[in-house]
Amino acid sequence: MNQIHDLPTPNTSGHDFNYAVWTANTSVMLCNVSWNSDYRDIVSYGNRENLDNYLFNQSGPTTIIDSVTYAKVGRPIKISLPFNAAYRYNYLRAFNPAQPVSGGDVARAFYYFITDVEYITPNTTQITVQLDVWQTFGYDVQFGNCYVERGHIGIANQNGFADYGREFLAIPEGLDVGGEYEIAKRYSRRLATARDLSSAPAGQIGGNPDPTTDYDVMVVTNVPIMEEPGTVDEPNLNSAGGSNFENLPNGCEVYIFNTAQFKKFMEEFSTKPWVTQGIISIMPIPQWSKYGIPHTQVFLGETVIASKPGAGSLDRLSIPMAVDWRNTIDLGRYANLHKFKTYPYMVLEMTSYTGTPLVIKPESWADPDATVVEVAHFAPPSPRIAMYPYRYNAGSAPAVTDKHGVLNDGGEFLDMATMISNFPTFSIVNNGYLGYLAANSNSIPFQHASADWSQSRALAGADTAYNNANTAMGLATGLTGRSISANTQQTTLANETAGWNALKSGANGMINGGSLVGAGMNVANTAADYAIGLNQRNQSMGISNSLAGDNTALSNSAALKTADSNKDYAQLAAKGDYANTIAGITAKVQDAKMIQPTSSGQIGGEAFNLATHQWGYDVKVKMLQAAAMNSIGEYWLRYGYQVNRFVQNIPTSFMVMEKFTYWKLRETYITSSACPETYKQAIRGIFEKGVTVWSNPADIGNIDIADNAPLTGITL
Numbered sequence: 082m083n084q085i086h087d088l089p090t091p092n093t094s095g096h097d098f099n100y101a102v103w104t105a106n107t108s109v110m111l112c113n114v115s116w117n118s119d120y121r122d123i124v125s126y127g128n129r130e131n132l133d134n135y136l137f138n139q140s141g142p143t144t145i146i147d148s149v150t151y152a153k154v155g156r157p158i159k160i161s162l163p164f165n166a167a168y169r170y171n172y173l174r175a176f177n178p179a180q181p182v183s184g185g186d187v188a189r190a191f192y193y194f195i196t197d198v199e200y201i202t203p204n205t206t207q208i209t210v211q212l213d214v215w216q217t218f219g220y221d222v223q224f225g226n227c228y229v230e231r232g233h234i235g236i237a238n239q240n241g242f243a244d245y246g247r248e249f250l251a252i253p254e255g256l257d258v259g260g261e262y263e264i265a266k267r268y269s270r271r272l273a274t275a276r277d278l279s280s281a282p283a284g285q286i287g288g289n290p291d292p293t294t295d296y297d298v299m300v301v302t303n304v305p306i307m308e309e310p311g312t313v314d315e316p317n318l319n320s321a322g323g324s325n326f327e328n329l330p331n332g333c334e335v336y337i338f339n340t341a342q343f344k345k346f347m348e349e350f351s352t353k354p355w356v357t358q359g360i361i362s363i364m365p366i367p368q369w370s371k372y373g374i375p376h377t378q379v380f381l382g383e384t385v386i387a388s389k390p391g392a393g394s395l396d397r398l399s400i401p402m403a404v405d406w407r408n409t410i411d412l413g414r415y416a417n418l419h420k421f422k423t424y425p426y427m428v429l430e431m432t433s434y435t436g437t438p439l440v441i442k443p444e445s446w447a448d449p450d451a452t453v454v455e456v457a458h459f460a461p462p463s464p465r466i467a468m469y470p471y472r473y474n475a476g477s478a479p480a481v482t483d484k485h486g487v488l489n490d491g492g493e494f495l496d497m498a499t500m501i502s503n504f505p506t507f508s509i510v511n512n513g514y515l516g517y518l519a520a521n522s523n524s525i526p527f528q529h530a531s532a533d534w535s536q537s538r539a540l541a542g543a544d545t546a547y548n549n550a551n552t553a554m555g556l557a558t559g560l561t562g563r564s565i566s567a568n569t570q571q572t573t574l575a576n577e578t579a580g581w582n583a584l585k586s587g588a589n590g591m592i593n594g595g596s597l598v599g600a601g602m603n604v605a606n607t608a609a610d611y612a613i614g615l616n617q618r619n620q621s622m623g624i625s626n627s628l629a630g631d632n633t634a635l636s637n638s639a640a641l642k643t644a645d646s647n648k649d650y651a652q653l654a655a656k657g658d659y660a661n662t663i664a665g666i667t668a669k670v671q672d673a674k675m676i677q678p679t680s681s682g683q684i685g686g687e688a689f690n691l692a693t694h695q696w697g698y699d700v701k702v703k704m705l706q707a708a709a710m711n712s713i714g715e716y717w718l719r720y721g722y723q724v725n726r727f728v729q730n731i732p733t734s735f736m737v738m739e740k741f742t743y744w745k746l747r748e749t750y751i752t753s754s755a756c757p758e759t760y761k762q763a764i765r766g767i768f769e770k771g772v773t774v775w776s777n778p779a780d781i782g783n784i785d786i787a788d789n790a791p792l793t794g795i796t797l
Contacts, residue, residue: 107175107176107177108145108146108147108175108176109145109146109147109160109173109174109175109176110136110137110143110144110145110146110173110174110175110176111143111144111145111146111162111167111169111170111172111173111195112136112140112141112142112143112144112170112172112173112174113140113141113142113169113170113171113172114136114140114171114172114778115778115779115781115782116775116778116781117194118194118196118211118213120215120767120770120772121771121772121773122741122772122773122774122775122781123215123216123219123767123772123773123774123775124216124774124775124776124777124778124781125734125735125736125774125775125776126216126220127220127734128220129190129216129220132192132216133174133190135778136172136174139779140172142169144162144166144170146160146161146162157197157199157207157208157209158207158208158209158210159201159205159206159207159208160205160206160207160208161204161205162204162205162206163203163204163206164198164199164200164201164203164206166206167198167206167208168198170195171194171195172192172193172194172195172213173192173193173194173195173208173210174190174191174192174193175190175191175192175193176188176189176190176191177189177190177191190217191212191217192212192213192216192217193210193211193212193213194210194211194212194213195208195209195210196209196210196211197209212760214760214763214764214767215764215767217756217760218754218755218756218760218761218764219764221754221755221756222751222753222754222755222756222761222764223733223751223752223753223754224731224749224750224751224752225729225750225751225752226727226728226729226750227727227728227731227746227748227749227750227768228725228726228727228728228746228747228748229724229725229726229727229728229731229744229745229746229747230723230724230725230745230746230747231720231721231722231723231724231743231745231771232720232721232722232724232737232742232743232744232745233720233721233722233737233738233741233742233743233744233789233791234721234724234728234731234737234742234744234795234797235249235250235420235721235722235723235724235797236417236418236717236721236722236737236738236791237737237738237742237791237792237795238795238796238797239791239793239794239795239796240796240797241419241797242419242422244444244447245407245423245443245444245445245446245447245449246419246420246422246423246443246444247444247445247447249797250419250420250423250444250722251423251424251444252722252723252724252725253723254713254722254723256712256713256716257709257712257713258425258426258705258709258713259705259706259708259709261706262428262703262704262705262706263703263704263705263706264701264702264703265410265702265703265704266403266406266409266410266701266702267699267700267701267702268402268403268406268451268699268700268702269697269698269699269700270400270402270453270697270698270699271695271696271697272367272455272466272501272695272696272697272698273295273296273365273366273367273368273691273695273696273697274295274296274691274694274695274696274697275295275296275365275688275691275692276692276693276694276695278295295368296340296365296366296367296368296691296696297337297338297339297340297365297366297367297368297369298337298338298339298340298343298363298364298365298366299335299336299337299362299363299364299365299366299369299459299464300335300336300337300338300343300360300362300363300364300387301331301333301334301335301360301361301362301364301461302321302333302334302336302359302360302361303320303321303332303333303334303359303361304318304319304320304321304334304356304358304359304360305319305320305321305322305334306334306336306346306350306356306357306359306360307336307379307380307381307386307387307389318355318356318359321333321334321359322334324389324390324391325391325392326390326391326392326459326460327390327392327393327394327395327458327459327460328392328393328394329460331460331461333361333461334389335389335390335460335461336379336387336388336389337366337369337374337376337387337388337389337390338386338387338388339368342385342386342387345381345384345386346381346386346387347509349381349386357509360509362461362506363506363507363508363509364464364504364505364506364507364686365504365505365507365691366459366464366504367457367466367696369388369390369459371396371398372395372396372398372457372459373395373396373485374388374390374393374395374459375390375391375392375393376388376389376390376391377389377391390459390460394485395457395458395459395485396485396486397454397455397456397457397485397486397487397488398454398455398457398486399452399453399454399455399471399486399487400452400453400454400455401450401451401452402450402451402452402453402700403450403451403700404449404450405449405450406449406450406451406702407422407443407449410422410427410702410704414714414787415710415714415717415718415787417790417791418714418717418718420717420722421704421705421710421713421714422443422444423442423443423444424442424443424444424445426704426705426710426713427443427702427703427704427705428440428441428442428443428703429441429442429443429446429451429700429701429702429703430699430700430701430703431453431468431470431499431698431699431700431701432499432698432699432701433468433499433500433501433696433697433698434690434694434698434699435499435500435501435502435687435690437499437500438499439469439470439497439498439499441470441473441700445473445474446470446471446472446473447472447473447474447475447492448470448471448472451470451700452470452471452472453468453469453470453471453698453700454468454469454470454471454486454487454490455467455468456468456469456495456498463502464502464504465500465501465502465503465504466500466501466502466696467495467498467499467500468498468499468500468501468698469490469493469494469495469497469498469499470492470493470497471487471490471492472490472491472492473490473492473493473497474492474493474497475490475491475492475493476491478491479491499698501690501696501698503686503687504686504687505685505686505687505688505691506685506686715786718786718787718789719743719786720743720745720771721742721743724797726797727748728797730796732795734774735774736774736776736792737791737792737795738789738790738791738792739776739789739790739791739792740775740776740777740780740784740788740789741773741774741775741776741780741781741786741789742773742774743771743772743773743774744768744771744772744773744774745768745769745770745771745772746768746769747769748769749764749765749768749769751764751765
C-alpha cells in the first residue's frame, strides 16, 4: 500500500508565465506574501478589492514606486530602489491606470512574484518577476463540471455519511491501515449462563439479579413422564403421545423445566426409573419464555412442575445492541473524519465465541442501532440459535415481518449469521434394581405361583403313587386269599370225589360177589387209601396255602416299604424342588440389587461457554491502532478524502472548509474566463496538480491542520 507521505506530485505547470509589460507611469507596490510561485498554496480573497486591501494593509512593509518606465515582455525591470531594500520583498503589484485609448480600456492591476533581485547601482535595482496567474486572473474564471480526484469537499459534504457512508465514503484509498485493530468498544448480549452470578453487579456484563433462572432445561422422552407412574409392584408405563413443537412432528414428548423445577422433578422420580428410563435427551436452552413458545402447564399435585410446548412458531427477537452507536464513537482530533467509521478504518466483529465470528463492515450495516436478530430453534433435532446483523448489505428491498418478528430483513439474512449450536446434552442415572423389579412385577409372582404349583403337583403325585401301591398290595392279598380258598375248595371237592369213588368201589366189590371179609377188606383198604390221600392232600394244600400267604405277605411288606420310600422321596424331592425354585427367584431378586445403574439421555455437545462464560454474543468495535490512525488522520486533515467523481457545484471561493481547502482535479472545465488561453491553461494546471486554497494567508504553515472545520451547505 502507499504510505500517506506519498503526497500529490507537484509539477511546474503555470510556473513560468512571466508578465513584465508595463507602460510608463505604472504604479508598483513591493510587499511580502506567504504564498509561493509553485502554486501549492493559493489564497482566495473572493475579489481583487479584498486582495488589494490585504496587500496595502496586512502584507508587512510595503514600498510604492510611481512612474516606472516601460519594460519589455520577459525582460528584467529596473526600479529606483537600493538593492538591500528591494531584497526584502517577494511580491509586486503593478497598476496600469486607464489610458485614453478607444475601445473601452480600463485600469487593471497585475500581480507578480519577484523571483530574483540584482544590484545595478546604489539607487537602481533590477528585479525579475513572474506573473501570479491566480491572483491576476483567478477571479475572472468560472469553473464548470470538474472531476475531483481528492479534496476536502469529501469531508465537508453534508451528505457524506448518507446511507452510513456507502454513498460517498466507501472509496478505497490504498492507505496502510497497520497490522492489527484494537477494540474500542464492546456491546454484549447474554442468552444464558451456568455461572454463579449472585455476586456480579447488576448492569455489568454478566450481572443478573436472578441467577437461578438464567437458563431452562428441555427434556425429550418417549414416555409420558407426567402421567400417574404407579408403584414398583404396579408400574404404569405408556408410550409417548408425540408432540408438535415448532410445528414439527415428533413421536416423543417435550417438556421444559426451569432449573428449580427440574431438580424437583428428578427428586420426585428418582424412585421411578421405569418412567425416567424413557428420557432420551436432557438439554439446557435459554429461557424459553423470551421466545413466546405456546405451552400448557404440567402439574405435580398442585404445583406447576413443567411446561409442555405446543404447536406454533417461536418469536424472532430484534435486539438493538447500541442505540445510535456511530455517534457514540469518539474520534477526538479526527471528529470530522467520518470515514474512520467505515471499512477498513473501522471493522465490527460479531462473535458468539464458537469459532464462527462475523466480520462486519460498518457502512454495510444499514441500521443505526446495531440491531441483531435472534432466530431460535429448540425442537429436536439439532436445536440452535442464529444471530445476524439486521439489514446487512440491505438496499431498497424492505424487511418482511410477521407476528413473530422479522421474517426476512431484505439483507444478507442468514447468509451472514453466527450461531450457537451443538447444545450440550446430559444424562440421568436410574435405579436398575427398582427398574428390574418394576419390569418383572408380573413375572416374579408368576414364578412364585409356578413354584407352588410344581410342589403341589409333586406331592399329589407322591400320594397317588403311595395310594396306588397300597391298592396293589390289597389286590395281591385278596387274590392270594381267593387263590387259597379256591385251592381249599378244589381239595375238598377232590376229597369228596375220592371218598365217593372209594365207597363206589367197595359197593361194587360186594355186589360183584366178593366175600364179605374181602369186601370189608377192600372197603377198609379203600378207606385207608382215602384217608392217606386225604391227609396228603390236606397237608399239601396247607403247605401251598401257607407258602402263598407268606409270599403275599412278604411281597406286600416289600411293596409297602417301597411305597413308603417312594412317597418319602417324592415328598422330599417336591419340597427340595420348591425350595430350590424359590431360592432361584430370590437369587434373581438379590442379583437385581447388583445391577449397574442405568442411564437415560446421552452426554454430548458443547458446554464450555455455558459453564465458563455465557451463551450470547458480543459486537466489538475495532479501530486502527494509534500509529496507523494518526498517520491516516493527518493525511486526511491535510488533503481530504479520495472523491473520484464529477462535481458540478464547486464554490466560487473554492472554500469548503473554514481555514483551508485542498483540491486535486483530474479534469478541469473552465466554462468562462476573462484572460488569454495561456493563463486559462495555467489555472487549470494549478488545480490538476493539486492546490490548497486558504482563506487567510497568515494561516499558511502556521495553524494546526485539525483546526479546520467544514463549512455548512456543502454537497456533492
